[in-house]
């Protein structure tokens with residue numbers, strides 16, 4: 001479970017990574033943040049604590065500055081070998097979690113994902129009895 | 134001897150993937166008492182998650198991705214009854230002479246040859262339904278791939294997949310199978326070897342993670358956790374089939390690193406460099422048989438790469454498309470206009486699997502200069518294909534993916550360079566065996582899982598000391614009504 005403060009912190013970072021671009025909504029306008037605890041729980045507890053701490057710290061960084069910081073992290077993550085390592089892992093922790101929760105397709109209570117709808121992503125698999133996606 | 138120490142099983146097998154399940158099946162059919170232990174859970178085909186998010190979380194280790202120590206490669210491995218075969222694409226190719234010759238050279242095992250492996254492939258394939266993907270089932274991505282190959286004069290071939298009646302013409306989308314096939318069409322272990330093994334009496338324990346083992350004169354004791362409880366199992370023999378990372382981890386955690394100098398060395402993963410082409414027209418690369426054709430060009434083989442016609446769901450695509458913000462959203466909004474081709478590199482720079490002080494797995498895997506050279510050669514061909522077929526833009530992912538996890542417990546004749554002997558026993562431990570992708574002496578540059586299954590047949594013959602025939606289903610028992 002995440003408390004409201006932690007949710008706000010993830011939405012703050014999420015809105016920089018996914019600021020919305022019509023018709024795709026921005027991160028905090030979806031229910032994506034609700035998926036993050038499950039995502040973190042599936043990984044190693046040390047990673048979950050580390051990334052949660054980073055996100056709490058980033059909560060106080062103004063969005064334009066945060067965007068700049070994240071661009072720097074992305075650039076540094078392209079450094080080969082060990083020097084780029086921490087930045088790649090940070091990218092995986094922040095970008096990986098935010099994008100996975102946003103594009104999961106679980107953003108709507110009725111099961112009809114708005115985000116997948118906008119992408120045009122529908123798949124089907126007809127089993128013997130049902131014909132659902 | 135205390136009664137509890139008497140080995141209960143002839144064989145305890147850890148891991149139910151491409152190596153563990155076939156071996157369990159052959160041993161049980163030969164009358165052996167077999168226990169199969171799996172860390173993941175068992176699924177009915179109708180219960181597999183119906184979305185990418187839950188599939189990642191519930192069917193994969195670490196919630197989907199395990200990064201190498203410097204984050205250069207994102208490693209994926211299945212965690213479910215059936216292992217990687219539940220989440221894989223089930224493309225099943227035999228190895229060629231190039232791959233087997235290299236293995237023979239590295240391992241000192243002459244049987245690694247086309248002739249030596251043929252019987253093992255033949256028997257394995259008798260348990261599987263194998264189909265070539267037909268042209269009428271191609272989607273936009275496959276058509277574009279073939280168009281590009283033909284314009285540029287490169288060789289391609291239809292893919293051979295383990296599948297039965299996918300009914301793509303009825304509108305089925307096989308991308309769903311990456312989260313477990315809901316119609317039992319994909320030839321995963323729960324559809325092929327496991328039902329046979331069950332008929333021949335194997336016992337299965339799922340959601341049980343083995344942490345270590347003790348090898349003794351009478352047998353092997355394995356210890357681990359089953360749904361939170363500490364447990365121990367005893368077998369006259371134990372077989373580690375927990376995959377490259379899993380089996381290596383168990384051996385390292387059992388303190389065998391010092392006595393087995395090659396343990397954890399020689400890790401390979403066929404790193405994949407993913408690209409997207411953006412087109413004005415709709416490609417719908419995620420529909421139908423989303424992977425239908427492959428490169429089949431001796432020049433690529435000689436250059437150490439192949440080009441894969443592939444695609445991913447929105448979560449995967451978002452992770453692979455670089456950047457963030459509005460540009461990233463704009464790229465994702467064109468999801469239906471994206472084509473995808475990746476370079477899968479036959480890697481030559483060995484990685485290393487070890488344990489951190491806190492017992493956590495650490496995988497050092499560098500993308501070396503030679504891998505980068507091979508990737509560059511493949512990426513150039515891909516850019517040419519996209520250009521020839523009218524792509525408006527090419528997106529190259531900075532993330533490298535490793536789906537074929539191989540090595541760590543290499544098989545060979547010499548203890549200095551290998552962990553497992555030609556008879557599939559760990560050097561110096563006659564009752565402990567390994568049978569999975571960790572045995573690979575190097576990277577073949579070809580999809581590994583059919584060969585892992587074929588090695589399981591070879592291992593069964595080594596353990597049983599004779600020829601092993603294909604396993605047939607026992608006649609269904611007629612239930613008497615009450």
Ligand SMILES: Cc1cc2nc3c(=O)[nH]c(=O)nc-3n(C[C@H](O)[C@H](O)[C@H](O)COP(=O)(O)OP(=O)(O)OC[C@H]3O[C@@H](n4cnc5c(N)ncnc54)[C@H](O)[C@@H]3O)c2cc1C
Nearest residue numbers: 148150152172216217221222223224343379569570580582
């Ligand atoms: C997305 C994806 C697509 C792929 N596509 C293809 C393809 O098209 N063709 C191909 O040939 N290969 C493909 N592969 C690779 C292929 O699936 C693997 O190479 C193959 O499954 C490896 O077999 P294995 O027996 O070594 O290990 P696995 O199949 O991974 O089985 C190991 C099992 O051991 C279990 N285990 C691990 N540790 C423990 C423990 N401590 N205790 C108990 N159980 C444990 C795991 O949960 C797992 O179920 C793909 C892989 C992925 C992830």
